[in-house]
Amino acid sequence: MRRHSIRNSIGPKIPSYSKQRNIRDPAYKSQCIQKLATFLGDIDTKSLELPTVKEFQSLFRYFYMQYEPNTEALDSKFEDETVSFLKLMKYPYMTEITKSQLISISPHSWPALLSMLTWLSDISSNSNIAPVEESIDSLFYEFVCESFKQYMITGTESREKEEYFNKSVNELIKKREEETKKLKVKLKEEVEKSFNLQNKKLNEINSELTKFKEYKVKDIAEILENMRIRKEELIRNDTIDLSKATELDSKNKENELQIESLNSELNFYEAEVKNLKRIKDDLKIQVDNQGITISEVSSLRLKEDLLNKQIEESKAKKYQFNTLKSEEENNLNLKMMDLQKEVTEFVKVIKNKQNSYKNDEIFDITDENVFTKDLNLIIFRLKEILGECSVKFQLSISERSSLVGKKTDLYKQIERYNESFKELTEEIIELSNQYIKIKENFDVLEKRSEKEFDLLKKCIEKLKLEGQESLVIAEQEYTLALTKFDLCSINLSNKKDSVEKELNDSLEGISSRFSVIDDLLRKINKK
Structure with missing residues (x-):
């Protein structure tokens, strides 16, 4: 019931390592400890210098659970499952790891195990591991299988498994409701953000319109040139x-x-x-x-x-x-x-x-x-x-x-x-x-x-x-x-009409004045 997640998650992302390395070099050990502490976060580097067997098993279980959530095999036979897991992960230094090293930590065996944990941290950093999501169907299938196994063994039904199933379903529903609320809040924020952005653009357009209204007649040529440039830019x-x-x-x-x-x-x-x-x-x-x-x-x-x-x-x-x-x-x-x-x-x-x-x-x-x-x-x-x-x-x-x-x-x-x-x-x-x-x-x-x-x-x-x-x-x-x-075109056409109207009015005034002057000149000539 396992290993499919490991095959799907690692693929070609396993980094290549050089075979020539000295795992007992103090500089190399300090580098591995620093890298492992950086990956794990809140951990004391002194505890990584020579941990106990229990601490090492908890560290390895952390990396193991990132690829295989089911830890039954690891809990039952730790050393056998660790060796098979590393072989499946294609660990390049399998000759350095033995089963006796996994059950007794010593200054002689710890450098090889430290190098192995550092390699797993590099793999975890380079791999995009999809989180295992629970669903009601998976919980139901697990409940049915466990109940059937117990019924086949004991011949009685288990109320405890049913209560645990109902509790798990309720917790999953609450978790999904909380995620839905968070998504709703995030969606509301995105909508408000887009709405504010649109309002900003509308305000810019309104400011441009007010500027167009404040322009004078003498700036028509400049406006026309700007409009032409703007038109070309728009095109x-x-x-x-x-x-x-x-x-x-x-x-x-x-x-x-x-x-x-x-x-x-x-x-x-x-x-x-x-x-x-x-x-x-x-x-x-x-x-x-x-x-x-x-x-x-x-x-x-x-x-x-x-x-x-x-x-x-x-x-x-x-x-x-x-x-x-x-x-x-x-x-x-x-x-x-x-x-x-x-x-x-x-x-x-x-x-x-x-x-x-x-x-x-x-x-x-x-x-x-x-x-x-x-x-x-x-x-x-x-x-x-x-x-x-x-x-x-x-x-x-x-x-x-x-x-x-x-x-x-x-x-x-x-x-x-x-x-x-x-x-x-x-x-x-x-x-x-x-x-x-x-x-x-x-x-x-x-x-x-x-x-x-x-x-x-x-x-x-x-x-x-x-x-x-x-x-x-x-x-x-x-x-x-x-x-x-x-x-812009509407404003330009309106301004053009107003300018043409003013020109026509001025031409009519000039022609009327010329007619008055002609009449005066005629009267003068007659006299």
Whole structure:
């Protein structure tokens, strides 16, 4: 979102420097300090002899903000952004600047940094950097982007950003109102100035008219000569004015052609802005129509946490089950071993008793029958116990197999959920990155087009005003000269008529006197 202002502002105005210089020369250092202090204005030269890291960063930030108002990159990574900024500015002595010098100021590293700051001051003096003007549209786009980013991250709207946006808009409106008031006052002063100038010219014409009225008849010849000279001068001025008018006409035509080219360029930028707005709307629709929402993502995260908890619980249960199973198996094995021992001992006892009964002559058949019945009952009971143990063992084995199956199913389900969640998160991240990149490009192009649009408007208005003012001034001068010429010619014609009338009157008086003299001479001759 940056660098376009640097490319547009510097251009060919970078001064050329000689490679042979001694940055550690005291005279060169004092010259750089004096030049930098003159450029910065209200600053102590002693603070520039060996400043702190914070003071140096504030000085560099001042020059950086003249070309790039957004200082986020500079605040986050000062040394990396400084090196890239100087490379972009085509600093001719990049070999003297290292990242370690930018984070620790020492008497050894300061001369190179001082020379770099002096070079930036020269660039700023030679460059005409257009000020970054805020507008309500730019504030609105910034508010929308920041709110959308926060909503995508937190899922909640921010009232603070809305209040900050309203406050910024109100401040911008107040600023524009103050500028409008200043322009109105300036326009009023210009109008009063032009009005006073016109009044001055009218007073001069009135003074000339009063002078013409005070002239005597005997000064007619001189007046006629002056009028002839004045007429020739007016004719010359008219020819000059006509040549100026033709030049102004040609300039006006050139300005019209330039305005047409600027209008075509303006139409091109407007079409580009419309295309960017269309891309922005398409991206917004794509984001709105994507297959997953923030609520679904949060629910998937909750499900993932729940499944992880269930996995942990199943692992704990499995461990407990395995321990119980091993204990039961050990107990069953011990019991089986005890039973086998008892059975073997019992069988031995029975065999011994049978042998003893056979050898014993006093053997009671009833005791033998009772003994065999008890033996059968004991064997039957032992078989029942063994059957119950085998059933329990089979049940435990089946329960274990079912738990193992459930465990595998849970693992598969968790893997599926994890894969789907990863895919969805990757898609969301990719879409958000694409949107942020396109939005940043759109903001950059929009700001650049707005700046160029404002500059074009100013150029067009300036050209129009210059053309109109020059034509109006030429027309006013021409009409003023014509009025002066007409007034002079009217005065001369009036004076000529008065002189002719006086001459005729004098001739009539002379002829009447001559007639009287002739009559007297005739009378004398008759006498």
